[in-house]
Amino acid sequence: MVIVIKTGTPEAAIRQLLAQLAAQNVKGGCVAGPNGILLPLVGDTWRLDPNMLQGLPYVQEVRRLTPAYHLASRAAHPANTVVAVGDAKIGEKFCMIAGPCAVESAPQMAAVAQSVKESGAQLLRGGAFKPRTSPYTFQGLEKAGLDLLVQAGRDAGLPVVTEITDISQLDLLADVDVLQVGARNMQNYTLLKALGQLRRPVLLKRGLSATVEEFLLAAEYLLSGGNEQVILCERGVRSGVSAARAALDVSAIPVLKRATHLPVLVDPSHAAGRSELVLPLALAAAAAGADGLMVEVHDRPACALSDGGQSLTCRQFRELSAAVTALLPYAWRPDTF
Amino acid sequence: MVIVIKTGTPEAAIRQLLAQLAAQNVKGGCVAGPNGILLPLVGDTWRLDPNMLQGLPYVQEVRRLTPAYHLASRAAHPANTVVAVGDAKIGEKFCMIAGPCAVESAPQMAAVAQSVKESGAQLLRGGAFKPRTSPYTFQGLEKAGLDLLVQAGRDAGLPVVTEITDISQLDLLADVDVLQVGARNMQNYTLLKALGQLRRPVLLKRGLSATVEEFLLAAEYLLSGGNEQVILCERGVRSGVSAARAALDVSAIPVLKRATHLPVLVDPSHAAGRSELVLPLALAAAAAGADGLMVEVHDRPACALSDGGQSLTCRQFRELSAAVTALLPYAWRPDTF
Amino acid sequence: MVIVIKTGTPEAAIRQLLAQLAAQNVKGGCVAGPNGILLPLVGDTWRLDPNMLQGLPYVQEVRRLTPAYHLASRAAHPANTVVAVGDAKIGEKFCMIAGPCAVESAPQMAAVAQSVKESGAQLLRGGAFKPRTSPYTFQGLEKAGLDLLVQAGRDAGLPVVTEITDISQLDLLADVDVLQVGARNMQNYTLLKALGQLRRPVLLKRGLSATVEEFLLAAEYLLSGGNEQVILCERGVRSGVSAARAALDVSAIPVLKRATHLPVLVDPSHAAGRSELVLPLALAAAAAGADGLMVEVHDRPACALSDGGQSLTCRQFRELSAAVTALLPYAWRPDTF
Amino acid sequence: MVIVIKTGTPEAAIRQLLAQLAAQNVKGGCVAGPNGILLPLVGDTWRLDPNMLQGLPYVQEVRRLTPAYHLASRAAHPANTVVAVGDAKIGEKFCMIAGPCAVESAPQMAAVAQSVKESGAQLLRGGAFKPRTSPYTFQGLEKAGLDLLVQAGRDAGLPVVTEITDISQLDLLADVDVLQVGARNMQNYTLLKALGQLRRPVLLKRGLSATVEEFLLAAEYLLSGGNEQVILCERGVRSGVSAARAALDVSAIPVLKRATHLPVLVDPSHAAGRSELVLPLALAAAAAGADGLMVEVHDRPACALSDGGQSLTCRQFRELSAAVTALLPYAWRPDTF
Known part of the structure; x- marks a missing residue:
């Protein structure tokens, strides 16, 4: 300073x-x-x-010349943090999380869960409490959606990830393996403080206009509460001129890998905003050193109640998973120059 | 569309x-x-x-060619919404809200409340639950702070405004006249839905990277719940190149005055980030047609536990109030060309 | 540093x-x-x-802790630079520049020049070389346009301002009083160096994504060439979320007035992008301490070959001029707190 | 529309x-x-x-619903444009351009040219006219630099690329194979019109705050003049929050590959701003389908007169070239889903 x-x-x-x-x-x-x-x-x-x-x-x-975070810094914790969930060791081995934007029905969840597992996903995602820009669009199935998600995960043998939008939902989320904090809640400090008291993995998405330092300070709220199972997720920032819905900040991947010990996932679906951009963004993220991907997949995107335009079909996800897996040996690693 | x-x-x-x-x-x-x-x-x-x-x-x-909000639109409600609080009729007469960033002590609150009232403020502000970027900075006095704020308001005869950061705080905030939703919570829809069920005024700040449409859709969550006492507050957007901490979007004032019937306040303090920019931004906001201002004032900025750098002294606020009042007759009105 | x-x-x-x-x-x-x-x-x-x-x-x-410009800084030159053109003393007395986006015809120029002079404008603007985003839109009348502009200025007794887009145009621009460097050319250093060799006023517009420091470094190119007659012009920056076409950075006005001795004009027309926002932005700019305004005025906006949507009519400019003049005594001055 | x-x-x-x-x-x-x-x-x-x-x-x-460019669109010209320079077929085979930010001396150019050729570069870059933000930093060797660049290219058997900053330089640039238009000049239409009259390849860099549509409209100026040898180059956009100096807009690569027939290169050096980010950004760009890379390489970055902080050493470039070549077979191709 x-x-x-x-x-x-x-x-x-x-x-x-x-x-x-x-x-x-x-x-x-x-x-x-x-x-x-x-x-x-x-x-x-x-x-x-x-x-x-x-x-x-x-x-x-x-x-400031050095960042205001401390526990999140690589200096304070040189070894990678590895978050183990089911078969996944996030931060150690590349990890794929897939599933629909919103949980809609049991058949949908069963179809997607089975398919993404076969394609190599290690966790199942699905939203039950949906933060939507307009009050007139589908807001999620809430408790019923959670039950469907958890059931589909159990049946397929996949741990599940879902978004928490308020601490009052904590009891309902007891059977969820990873709690996601969405981009819009990245600076909801009441929520972060409550999640910092848990000893369960939290997936924290970067806010739409958050700097890397603000992102890591949000993680610091979780870490300083004692919860060490924090997973970061880059999902694009707002630039006003980017070609896709948000500007996927690929440089944030190597910058974060050096600045912090926490795993860094990337969500190409929300950055893309359109299904045809998901694959190139996923490959770019893997090439730049991401620890994994979180991808929106729907069995029938044309019928999706939310974000149909950016969802991959199950077949497209299988292709993406194969393409990313093939590229991984040639991706950037932090120990390169 | x-x-x-x-x-x-x-x-x-x-x-x-x-x-x-x-x-x-x-x-x-x-x-x-x-x-x-x-x-x-x-x-x-x-x-x-x-x-x-x-x-x-x-x-x-x-x-979209027309916005996704409906109840917030001027088309659906041609007359100005006027929110009456104490002596203030926000949306009808220019309104000044002033007070410290954070409530710190009884003498601080008494000194500031008395002074800003004499200078023409109609409401007293003060934060008890502070959303801070770093977990290592002052987080607010919470319940004790609320009590001090309410007491200072009563003593000075001023209604009070404070920020709510989570619905669990609602009971504690029973004696607060206006509930503020901060910029970081503008898209905390769980909070907005809960406040939509109240029949108490809500002051909604624009998010740091929110468009005018997203801002009015956040207001739509409040209105569609039945709460009609919604006050908007512009506080600057992130541009990456603005001269001050945030780019005060002055054009948002006339745009909002035409698009919606809700009152539009401006917070020059957070946009400025430095006390010496507060006065010119306040004058610009008034000139562009704002319905009022919310200004950070501290009796001793050098000792402030939060945001000392952007707080005005009581004397500076008195000068600001006089300068704005003198300019008001020459400000833009929506019925001009 | x-x-x-x-x-x-x-x-x-x-x-x-x-x-x-x-x-x-x-x-x-x-x-x-x-x-x-x-x-x-x-x-x-x-x-x-x-x-x-x-x-x-x-x-x-x-x-860097202190800026990279030197001659442009207030520290190096405490007194205001005043650029005298015709009756105007830019930097000392509030100055209004008005005229069409593009010069189109002799009757247009005569009508606009006469009218804006009566309304209080001290300089006439008009574009002959138009930098247009698409090659398929009107590119300006070039030499013929310059002749029309100069003639209209002479007839009305107003000095003229026009944009130079390349140093090859310098000979053609011999009779032009103030040379404007447009936002897109703010970092065209070859042009800036050539203009730095002149002893004629240059009006330098801020680039769409330029910081204040980059803006003043562009001015430094002019000053370090020996040309001291530099006028700055804020015209809005790109934010991606602003309510108008560009985010008029009002805070840049007081920041520049403190950082530099050069006059600071504001162009509300380009920031607005729509005629109905020009007046509130003009009033905001004046209130925040601008040294003057540059406004697009057309005798018949519906027939304008360029930027009709943001041009004021002659009558609207007369109203704007009166409204701004009335507000000026209450505007911010750098010697206030 | x-x-x-x-x-x-x-x-x-x-x-x-x-x-x-x-x-x-x-x-x-x-x-x-x-x-x-x-x-x-x-x-x-x-x-x-x-x-x-x-x-x-x-x-x-x-x-607008469809873009304002026409000749640049894939619809108007379904097949890829291939620009042949030396051994390179840009748009058909992956292409590497490398060399120092600024030409400084004959030994520097000889060392870099020889080394980058051995590492697989097909063109040599080097700046002689440098657009620098501050007038007090190194402005390039101008004509002497051009001579050194052309000589080094000839000796190494590499065609050369250099930036043109004004049409008055055209004669001096007679022996240069590819003329580069820098990001700051992307909307210098006088320059673009003049280059549109040539029948020589032009490498056009995306402006710092240009949308994809504005970028392709700048290319349209070149194409509509009759010059069909246009190469696009993405180099990052300003977002205010990106982890690197600019936000490399990786999504622009697939978006451009679908919207236009022109080749799309990426400059990871300017987006990165720091040498240690160049490799991950280069890999990300290749993975997302770029047609090639332009990379800053210096034999002794510690002595560079310009942009030393982001230049790779010759050895680092050799490693980058090998890493990118290995990844290429797994990169995104426009015919994927």
Whole structure:
């Protein structure tokens, strides 16, 4: 961190500030120039709140040089975190999660679960509580949907992933293996704090306009509560000009792999917004070093109650799974230059 | 809405689609061209889910021409909605809401409440549950903070506004006059649905990367639950290049005033991110037709536990209030050209 | 500027780097922490190229704390630059520039010039070389258009502003009073260098995705060539979610007024993209401290060959001019808090 | 295209508009609804200027459904355009372009040219006219640099690519095989028109905030001048939140491959901004179906006068080339689902 102090600030004020910072395990220097005085700070700067420092009358500007997260950082935990769910070891072996956007019926879930398992998926996804932009579109089957999802997972021998949109749903979600926090809830800190108290895997999606640092600070809420089973999921950011619905931030994959020990999945379906873009985005994500994919698959996309336009058919997912598996040996690995 | 149908689609499929749409009170035409067939649709198109239509095998593209919100639209409710709280008639007379980012102590609240009232504020704000990007920064006093806020409001004769971050807080917030939904929770639909069941004013802030349509669809969740006391608040969007922390979208003010009957406030403090930008942004917002302002004020910004860098002093707020009041007669009104 | 040096870098390498920097009038300190070594730098850091420093093998990161422009900065030139053109003293008194997007005919130019002059405009604008997104839309009358513009200006007694899109046009533009560099050419450095050699006013528009620093560095190209008559013009940035065509970055006005001595105009027409948003944006810009406005006005927008949708009628401009003039005494001034 | 007409518009006006459009080979229908009248238009809508139509008094809104480019579209030219340069057949076989950001010296160019050729590059790049954000950083060797580049290419047997920043440089660039238009000049239409008159390959980079449609319209300027040898190059867009310097828009690759017949290269170096991200982005681009890569390579990045931080060493480029070549058989192809 660097604090820029206004010229003309009395030395005593600077000395007092440095003394206060020293008490928080932060060590600082001081270099004076014509346009201001620089205080470079090292140590536990992640504890400091720049907005609070910014309020001091003689402070001109505060800039972080190192991130504000700590437990999520690779420095604090050099080995990869591996989240084991069913046969999957997320963070160690490439993992495929597949299933419909929304749970709609028992036959749908049975058909999709059986098919994606045969195609190599290790977890089954399906939404029961759907956060929808318009109140007039399908909102999910809620409890009934959860029951269908859990049943389909059991029958197919696949652990299940579903989105939690409020802490009041926790009891209903008792039989769900992985709880997903959606992009719109990435900064729902009440929810994150509650999930941090659990000892169950949480899949955290990046917010639509979240920086990597904000993403890892959301993970930090989970980790600082004691829940170490955190899986990150990149799903595209809003750029205003991207060719697809969201700009899949492929560079976030290698950046995250170096910055953090947590596994990094990619959801190509939501970034694409259209089924024909899912395969190239999935291949790009795998090539750039993702630890796995989460893909929307529907047995009959034309009848889907939600996001039909971006769902793959079961056959398309089988092809995607084969194509990704073939590419994997040639993908980027963090130990390359 | 317009649906682009792939060339070569059998007429029968198109006729069937138009018949289904007719049942939802949507009327359509059909014009065929060399690169596709256009189905222009009029009527209750807000009921339709473009993503679902997009899943149909012969649909190439679906585009909305009119928004997906309905109750929030000016067409459905031509007169301004006026939300009466204390002496304020938000949507009818310009309204000022002021107070600290976070409630910190009884003396702080008493000093600020008294001062902002004298300066012309009609409501007192203060955060008790603070959504903070980092888990290591001040998270708010929670219940104790609410009590201090309510007490300070009573003593000063000002109704109070505070942020709700989860429906579990509703009981604690019984004495709060206006419930605020923060930018990060704009698409927390579980929260919005619960607040839609109340008959208490809700101040809804625009999400950091929300379009005007997504903003009004969030309001539609409140309205469709039956809660008509909805106040919108623009607070800047993320652009990546704006001069301040967020790009205050001033054009959203006249656009919203025409699109909806709901009052439109502006929060210059969060858009600015720095106290010296609050006044020019406040004046710009008033000039562009805002129905009021929500401003962060602290008796001693240098000691603020949260957002000290963007808080005005009580004296600065008095000057801002006077400057805005003087400018108001010359501000834009929706009935101008 | 701060350089973060990788841990384990030999002290000799750091000493050598600091010695090299000292030769460029940059003074540095050094503070070592567990995750890296910080070199805070003060002095003529605007001379340094962070990308070049970034290439050094032991450098982890380079961050600017002060801007890379120098001549454009308020620190280097505390008094306002005033550009005198005709009766206008841009930077001292509020200035209105008005006229059609594209010059189309002598009657059009005569009608608009006469009318906007009566309404208070001090300069006449009109495009002869039009940068258009599609090659199939009207590209401007080129030389014939320039002649019409200059003639209309002379007849009405108004200096003229027009866009230069290439240095090959310089001879043709001999009679033009102010040369405009459009948003798409803000980083056309060949053009900027050539205009820096002139001693004629240049109106430089901010690029659609340019930061304030990049904007002022474009101005620095003009200033460092010796041309001191530089006028800045904010015209909205791309955000992907703004309510209008571009997000008018109102905060850029006070930020620029503090960072630089150059005058800051605003073009509400291009930010708006629709005529009904031009007035509220103009009022917001004036309220936030702009030194003037540049507005598109057409005698018959329905017949405009370019940008008809955002042009005001002559009558609307008269109303806008009156409304802005009335508001001006209540606008923000840089000497306020 | 769809035009939304205001309710209450006389039928005669609509009939007249449709008649005018028919004269431009555009056929329209008409469907009336409660909130407006829709005119769906098919045919040569790429000829129409929506901004001009928007100026008509009874037009509420104009929306394109099909793009405004024509010659660049896959529909108008189903087969891939293949640009043959030296041994490269860009658009048919995967192509690698490599070389330093800026030409600096004969030994540098000789070393890099020899090395990248051995590693599999088919073209040599190097900048002589450098568009730099700050006037105080290295601006390129200009004519001397061109000579060094051409000589190094000849000696190594590699055709050369360099950036043209102004049409006045055309004579100097007579011996250059491929002329590059940089991201900042993507909408420099004077330059594009001049290059459209040539019969030499042009490599056009996507602007930092350009949509795919704007990108292809820039290409349309080249094509409509008669120059069919156009190569597109994606290099990342500005998002404000991307993990790297720019958000490499991988989805643009498959979208472009379907929308246009022109070859699509990717520049991972500028998107990355840091050398350690170049390899994963290169692999992602290849996996998503890019026709080739353009990579910055320097023999001694620590001494680079420009962009040292993102340049690969010759050895790193050899590893990248091998890794990309190995992955290519598993990359996405447009004929997949």
